[in-house]
Amino acid sequence: MNKIHVMDEILANKIAAGEVIEKCSSVVKELVENSIDAKSNKIIVDLVNAGIKEIKVTDNGVGMAKEDAEICFLRHATSKIKNDNDLYFINTLGFRGEALPSIAAVSNIELKTCEKDIGTKIEVSAGKIIKSESCEARKGTIFKVNDLFFNTPARLKYLKSESSELANISNLMEKFALSYPNISFVLTNNQKRILFTSGSGNLLNTIYEIYNKEISSNMIKIAGENDDYEIYGYICKPEILRSNKNFMHTIINGRIIKNLEINKMIDDAYYTYKPEGKFPIVVININTDPTLIDVNIHPTKQDIKFSKINSLKELLITLIKKALYQNLLIPKMENKKIFDVNNQHFENKENHEEFNSVEIKQQNILPTDINLVKENQEEFNFSKNQNFEEVKEHTHNETIKKLELYPVGLCLGTYIVAQNDDGIFLIDQHAAQERINYEKYKKSLKSKVKGKINLLIPITIELSPSEFLRIKENINILEDMGFEVSDFGINTIAIKSHPIWLKSGYEEESIRKIIDIIQIKNQDFSSEAFNEKVSKTLACKMSIKANTNLTIEEMESLLTELVTCDNPYNCPHGRPTIITFTKYELEKMFKRVMD
Ligand code: ZN
Ligand code: ZN
16 A cells, blocks of 8 residues: 555656756756755855766755755655645745655665764655765755656656756846845856856855856845835946846745846836846845745746735835936946956846756856955844835936037037046937937926927828827827817817927927827827927927037037936936046056056
């Protein structure tokens, strides 16, 4: 009887393995989470052939007694959940308890662990314990998984190429390291070191160790809380954006998650600070009462559901916007060779599908300047008594408003060259005008500026029959904006008055544009989105027209207006308006100073 039961158990585990263990990184994830739960502060992951041949996880945490070590290969034998109720208060990572038996069912395992000076060594093959004996005592646990999926050829086939498996594991380890700056992580493949973090406890330092100085020096700290959530982390300046979302790290209560809603919030917060399709590098820790989140919606525990999502949204977006607003974001032209190499490696390869630049990354492994930012060693520890900045509604960025730029001339018919004591600035004339106009239109539309200009001769606009019907249907939108409209013969409307913010000389063209936007209006019309679209379109249109040779005085007033914008750094499409060559960089390039 007992034997049959065990067979059932192994079969069940083999089936479960399909659910939980999809690739080598799933194994690494489970084992590393166990090491974290065991309070390790150093976790080493050694791979052979990207984990397909062997995955070895060595930690220095709390080990296991012999009985526990044996039991951990049984299904649902988790020590972490005692009853159903506990599911709502999960604070450890690998709570499901399914993972180890699942891994064991489809591989050969050697486990060495130790409790109170008694070492235990267990060997498991295809889910069966084949050896369990005492061994030398060493603090912590060594978990070796060999020949993953050797007994399930169908699944083995689904493992991707070595480079792809390695890319996934590397990405996972980056996330672990960013989630636990106080733990030192090492990742090697075929004895080559791929990732190293020192466990300094400093998140910015960890970002530096994982990526490089270019990235860590372009990060902005965010921190804040409300009644439901505490947020702490770093977001990047818009000059170092990426083409994929692999650099957006969100950690909820110490758990790495992938959540579309949160990614969307971050994306929204960067609105017009970046072009669409570009993504920021962020590391965001969110701490909350475990009862506000549901981590059980996905078997691999990577997604999460929030019960007070709006509260989180408000806090997160405010913090990011404030951080962007308060920092000087003019991109500096610097020698970016090293950065570009790294950049390439990630830029073109969605999801790290290829991973042939492992060697390139290694140059970042041994930081020469490990004390990069030591001021705030404890910053990662999210204690209640930590004094977070209040999130204030209106905080003005004085630095940019005080920025004085003296125009020198126009280059290539496009770029205004300006200077001050700090360096040379290039301003994209169209982008700058676009930004200024965009903010003007947006403010006018939002506050519904009431002033009207009555036209002696109405502007008549001829439309196609369908356009005409559509405008008649939506005449209230035009009226709301301050237009006075009437019929004027067949398929023609007459504008008798228009709002004052319409740029003079371009009235008819502007109205045409607005009508075009009304044409594409769909079911769920929101005036906010409509105003946004109108502001963007008109701003672009009007700025192209203004793209003539400006006088120095006109350039001056353009620059003065630009620096008073809410976001002077980007056009409404997220392209930069201004870049700088700092005096220091110039001196370096001309070898006036040596670095
Ligand atoms: Zn434009
Ligand atoms: Zn633009």
